[in-house]
Amino acid sequence: MSRRVLPVLALILILAFVEISFAQTKAETVITNISEIIGVGSGFGFNISETNYDFTVGRIYGISRIAGIPASYTARPLYQYRQAFRLTNLGNDADDLTEVSITSFSNNVGYNEADWIYSLEFMGVNVGTNFTIPPQYFGEGAIARIILVVDIPRCDVESVGFITVSASTPSNDTRLVAIYDGFNGVQYGGHSYDEAELRIDLVMPNSIATVLATDDIDTINVFDGSRGLRRSQNKVLLQLGKAPDNISSVKLWVAKDTLAQGGGENEGSYTMAPITSDSFIGKIPSEYLKDVNFVSFLFEVDQLYYAGNYTYRLFDLHKQDNYQTVIMKNVIDDEKGYIQIPAEAVGEEGRIEVYSIAGDRVRTILSGKADSQIYSWDGKDDNQVRVHTGTYFMIIAFPELREVRKFYVR
Amino acid sequence: MKRVTLIVLLTIKILCISLSMVFSATTGADFLKLPKSARAIGLGDSYAAILGDVTAMEYNPAAMNTIKNLAFSMMYQMWFDNVFSIYASGAFKVYDFVLGMSAFYVDYGGVKEYDAFGALVYEHRPHDLNIKFAVAVDGGILLPALTGLSLGVSLSILERTLIDEMKMGFSFDIGLNYQWYMGQVPLFTGLSVKNLGAADESITPVQATLGFAIKPSDNFLISLDTSYEQHNNLIFR
Numbered sequence: 001m002s003r004r005v006l007p008v009l010a011l012i013l014i015l016a017f018v019e020i021s022f023a024q025t026k027a028e029t030v031i032t033n034i035s036e037i038i039g040v041g042s043g044f045g046f047n048i049s050e051t052n053y054d055f056t057v058g059r060i061y062g063i064s065r066i067a068g069i070p071a072s073y074t075a076r077p078l079y080q081y082r083q084a085f086r087l088t089n090l091g092n093d094a095d096d097l098t099e100v101s102i103t104s105f106s107n108n109v110g111y112n113e114a115d116w117i118y119s120l121e122f123m124g125v126n127v128g129t130n131f132t133i134p135p136q137y138f139g140e141g142a143i144a145r146i147i148l149v150v151d152i153p154r155c156d157v158e159s160v161g162f163i164t165v166s167a168s169t170p171s172n173d174t175r176l177v178a179i180y181d182g183f184n185g186v187q188y189g190g191h192s193y194d195e196a197e198l199r200i201d202l203v204m205p206n207s208i209a210t211v212l213a214t215d216d217i218d219t220i221n222v223f224d225g226s227r228g229l230r231r232s233q234n235k236v237l238l239q240l241g242k243a244p245d246n247i248s249s250v251k252l253w254v255a256k257d258t259l260a261q262g263g264g265e266n267e268g269s270y271t272m273a274p275i276t277s278d279s280f281i282g283k284i285p286s287e288y289l290k291d292v293n294f295v296s297f298l299f300e301v302d303q304l305y306y307a308g309n310y311t312y313r314l315f316d317l318h319k320q321d322n323y324q325t326v327i328m329k330n331v332i333d334d335e336k337g338y339i340q341i342p343a344e345a346v347g348e349e350g351r352i353e354v355y356s357i358a359g360d361r362v363r364t365i366l367s368g369k370a371d372s373q374i375y376s377w378d379g380k381d382d383n384q385v386r387v388h389t390g391t392y393f394m395i396i397a398f399p400e401l402r403e404v405r406k407f408y409v410r
Numbered sequence: 411m412k413r414v415t416l417i418v419l420l421t422i423k424i425l426c427i428s429l430s431m432v433f434s435a436t437t438g439a440d441f442l443k444l445p446k447s448a449r450a451i452g453l454g455d456s457y458a459a460i461l462g463d464v465t466a467m468e469y470n471p472a473a474m475n476t477i478k479n480l481a482f483s484m485m486y487q488m489w490f491d492n493v494f495s496i497y498a499s500g501a502f503k504v505y506d507f508v509l510g511m512s513a514f515y516v517d518y519g520g521v522k523e524y525d526a527f528g529a530l531v532y533e534h535r536p537h538d539l540n541i542k543f544a545v546a547v548d549g550g551i552l553l554p555a556l557t558g559l560s561l562g563v564s565l566s567i568l569e570r571t572l573i574d575e576m577k578m579g580f581s582f583d584i585g586l587n588y589q590w591y592m593g594q595v596p597l598f599t600g601l602s603v604k605n606l607g608a609a610d611e612s613i614t615p616v617q618a619t620l621g622f623a624i625k626p627s628d629n630f631l632i633s634l635d636t637s638y639e640q641h642n643n644l645i646f647r
Contacts, residue, residue, distance in 0.1 A: 318529040318530070319528075326528045328524060328525070328527065329524065329526045331521075331573065357493070358440040358441070360443075362436060385435065388610060388611075390440070393490070404490060404491040406519075406522070410572075
């Protein structure tokens with residue numbers, strides 16, 4: 001051979017060696033059957049997030065990825081969460097035997113009285129929490145669909161659950177196919193196993209956003225009930241946050257001088273009428289407001305109780321020295337101010353008007369027969385334009401009553 | 411040029427505020443509409459054409475022009491429901507000019523704040539103050555043809571002490587006054603535009619008044635004012 005041929009032959013030999021080496025390595029890496037387990041989000045009523053996508057073993061030995069599609073709450077709670085996983089067999093397993101199980105499951109302590117129940121479904125057949133995928137369903141290249149089912153009993157607390165789903169190929173423990181000394185330093189022949197953890201945030205459908213007490217004269221946005229209720233306030237306005245689109249029933253449970261309890265243990269429940277999709281109004285029986293120190297409320301929305309701390313003291317109106325009329329909130333921002341005239345004035349002809357400091361009449365509130373004890377002023381003039389900041393004078397004129405009361409508009 | 415620009419900007423500002431508040435029946439300085447002169451009240455607040463009184467500066471600043479030396483005035487007024495006002499003014503002649511100054515204080519008598527249950531929360535003491543500077547002169551020193559025509563202008567600084575803040579404002583008054591005779595009977599004519607300004611994010615209560623007065627004898631005076639007030643129809647006094 002000439003000197004020119006020798007280097008060419010040497011190069012060919014080197015390339016052949018390298019090719020053989022790589023080919024052998026490739027063959028050793030594809031030794032297990034589970035390539036990935038992928039969650040397909042199907043739940044609703046829950047927020048789903050994943051805390052562990054990466055697996056310690058890697059693609060070769062076990063589960064490579066598990067994923068759920070986060071779903072935000074958009075409808076009434078079903079209280080059953082279903083999450084589908086897809087398991088793919090890459091082949092080269094000794095007997096195509098694969099086990100899937102829930103290795104841990106927990107939810108927060110606030111849910112102790114009603115435990116979550118979980119199970120696995122395969123091909124539509126409930127097989128419990130640990131099962132083996134039959135080989136006939138999981139041959140080389142097969143894709144198995146497993147569904148995690150979580151039944152969450154009704155409860156009025158929010159909760160967080162942690163679920164760990166595992167898959168393994170136990171047959172590979174006992175049957176040596178090849179030796180792998182690659183990724184993660186794990187040798188073939190070990191347990192081909194991995195797991196993924198899901199977190200489920202159970203979001204309650206409703207929350208009490210606002211509770212207001214109202215008078216007959218005005219059904220919305222009268223008084224914030226958080227400080228107490230006047231004995232003349234006989235309606236409760238409930239506004240829900242995160243309200244679902246379809247609420248079938250809202251009830252107001254009322255108790256006097258004790259804490260309200262749902263389920264018929266207190267004195268009565270009353271259906272609250274819808275005002276808007278998320279606002280409801282209910283009436284407290286007038287006898288509840290007499291001769292008691294406080295009333296308490298409990299709201300029932302679609303058979304769930306929202307206890308909260310809605311216990312309100314009852315107040316009589318304060319008498320105001322030298323006046324027969326009683327002013328309730330006379331420094332006005334965006335809300336209204338109120339005045340209560342004496343009961344004797346009801347039915348009498350009279351007028352209630354608001355004047356500026358210059359003596360200009362700003363608003364006529366009543367002109368004629370009084371049909372109520374309570375009247376309000378919203379800080380607007382007769383053209384429904386808000387007046388300027390300052391002091392205004394309400395003239396109350398009836399046959400036996402003539403008083404001037406001051407209001408202030410911020 | 412700078413002054414012209416300033417005046418234009420000021421006018422635009424006032425117009426902007428006016429447009430935003432044009433539908434409101436109230437202004438941020440309605441207290442300026444309160445009467446300030448006992449003599450004017452005696453004449454039904456018809457005072458735009460009356461000469462020679464220091465309180466004339468509140469109705470027509472040009473009417474101060476006939477003050478010869480010094481003049482003072484003071485008034486305490488109970489309005490209603492503990493609201494009261496105090497007014498003091500003075501004017502003196504310097505060469506051909508009459509300079510005047512007044513202070514007008516309105517106290518709302520305290521505003522008791524009640525909560526939703528009728529309980530007393532706090533007692534506030536809102537009040538308003540108006541300090542006014544005025545000058546009047548005979549038109550003859552500006553233009554010989556204007557001799558006998560009195561001219562006047564005033565500037566007011568407004569301070570509103572509200573229950574939780576204090577706000578400032580300003581306003582101008584301008585006026586003309588002319589006296590002539592019908593035989594031996596003096597006649598007076600006055601024209602004034604008052605409260606051209608802004609306070610508390612609103613215009614002040616602008617009022618334009620045309621007044622006539624006749625004095626058949628030393629002890630007898632007849633006066634008539636016709637006013638146009640913001641948000642009001644024509645007012646005859």
